[in-house]
Amino acid sequence: MKYLIVNADDFGMCNAANEAVFDLFRSGRLLSSTIMMPCPAAEDAVRFSIENPQYAIGIHLTLTSEWGTYRWPSMTRGKSLEEPDTGYMWKESDIVEKNVKYDEVEKELHAQIDKALAMGMKPSHADNHMGSLYGHYTGRFGMLKLALKVCGHYDLPYRMFLKTDRRLCPNGVPYAVFRLLPIFSKMWSKKYHVILPDYMIFPDWDVPGMRDSYEAYRERILKIWTDIPDGVTETYVHPSVECEELKSITARWQDRVWEYNLLKDPETEKYLLSKGVKLISYRDLVKMRKN
Numbered sequence: 001m002k003y004l005i006v007n008a009d010d011f012g013m014c015n016a017a018n019e020a021v022f023d024l025f026r027s028g029r030l031l032s033s034t035i036m037m038p039c040p041a042a043e044d045a046v047r048f049s050i051e052n053p054q055y056a057i058g059i060h061l062t063l064t065s066e067w068g069t070y071r072w073p074s075m076t077r078g079k080s081l082e083e084p085d086t087g088y089m090w091k092e093s094d095i096v097e098k099n100v101k102y103d104e105v106e107k108e109l110h111a112q113i114d115k116a117l118a119m120g121m122k123p124s125h126a127d128n129h130m131g132s133l134y135g136h137y138t139g140r141f142g143m144l145k146l147a148l149k150v151c152g153h154y155d156l157p158y159r160m161f162l163k164t165d166r167r168l169c170p171n172g173v174p175y176a177v178f179r180l181l182p183i184f185s186k187m188w189s190k191k192y193h194v195i196l197p198d199y200m201i202f203p204d205w206d207v208p209g210m211r212d213s214y215e216a217y218r219e220r221i222l223k224i225w226t227d228i229p230d231g232v233t234e235t236y237v238h239p240s241v242e243c244e245e246l247k248s249i250t251a252r253w254q255d256r257v258w259e260y261n262l263l264k265d266p267e268t269e270k271y272l273l274s275k276g277v278k279l280i281s282y283r284d285l286v287k288m289r290k291n
Contacts, residue, residue, distance in 0.1 A: 001230060001231075001276075001278065002229070002230055002231070002233070002278070003277070003278050003279075003280045003284075003285075003288075004225060004234075004272065004277050004278070005032055005233070005282060005285065006032070006225075006234075006236070006279060007032040007235070007236045008024065008030055008236070008239050009034055009127070009129070009236045009237065009238050010060065010129070011045045011057070011060065012035040012036045012037070012039050012041050012042035012043075012044070012045035012046070013036045013039045013041065014041050014240070014245055014246065015041050015044075015245055016240040016243050016246035017240045017246075019241045019243075020239040020241045020260045021033050021048075021239060022048060024239060024260070024263050024264060025048075025052065025055050029263045029264055029269070030239075031056060031279060031284075032056040032058070032124070032125070032282045033058075034057070034058045034060035034126070035060055035116065036129060037062065037112040037116060038062050038065075038072045038073070038074060038089070038112065039072055043119070045057075046121050047119070049116075049121050049122075053122060055124075056124040056125065056281035056283045056284075057121075057124060058125035058156065059112060059113050059125075059126045060126075061109055061112060061126055061128040061129065061147065061150075062129040062132075063090070063093075063105065063128070063129065063130075063132040063133065064089050064090055064092065064093055064096060064129055064130045064132050066092070066130065067249050067250060069248075069249075070249045072088060073089065074108050075108060075111040075115065076104070076107050076108045078100075078104030078108060080101040081105070081108055092130075093131050093137055094137035094138060096132045097137050097140045097143060102142060105133075105146055106146055109146070109147070113126070113150070113154055113156075123154070123156060124157075124281075124282050124283050124286075125156055125285075126147075126154075126158050127159030127236070133146070134160070134181065136181060141184050144160065147160075148160070148188040148191075148194050151194045152191075153192075156194070157195040158194050159197070159236075160196050160197075160200070161182060161196065161198065161199050162185060162189070162196050162197070162198050163199055164179050164181075167227055167228075167229075168202075168228070168233075170202040171206070195286055195289045197231075197285060198231035198232045198233065199232070199233040200233065201224060201228070201234070202235075203224075203235060205252075207220060214258050214261065217258050217262075218258075221262060222268070222271055226271075228277065232280070232285055238256045238259055239256060239259045239263055240253070240256035240259075240260055241257070242257045
């Protein structure tokens, strides 16, 4: 069987993201999402999760603040976690890996999860923003170990893969390097008792012609989502409604609107089922693993 988790990342990042995720959950078009706790709209997202415990909503562990003028500091204000000249989190994941101290990262991850718990949320899983906790940019794989240790502490499944498939290797990443990650993820997920999906799809928008039209984007993504191995594969999107707020944050706002439109379309799930791919949530993954 082919199972696919489509997770809505960046929940709580801004109101535009929240409106899209609220709508997708309520209409039954979305099964999993994760909240960026350091961001301005995070508390609204947490309250939605508390009011709707039936949805699989987790924590989008965040160590980067990538936008030009819409940014946020860390929750713990660790010196190594922030740019010295701005006081905001680093813009890119490779810079995070080069600069952060493990003890400050661990403290920050706990703070992000603990805030959600203190508000009354019961997170279903965790993942990380911009791949900042994988360690693959600089080979600092202790970041991955730390993330799995923290997830184990809270008994949270985590976005990382146990197996590789050449079809799913991200563009620009040598397959030999890609194959290293499951070696570590298997070892540390077993040590800390963390449930992981089998495979991961890293969405790639930089394919010629993909931005020519919504139809071209939809065709490309659905082809990727259905050309997957047997087992559980996870991928992610960043759905947002079209509005001035979103356009002021990113020049690539249309990507996020198209992702919202793709999930909102009832034909998307029908198409996946016709190709033998069943959509599931992180809660479903936990049940499958425990059985």
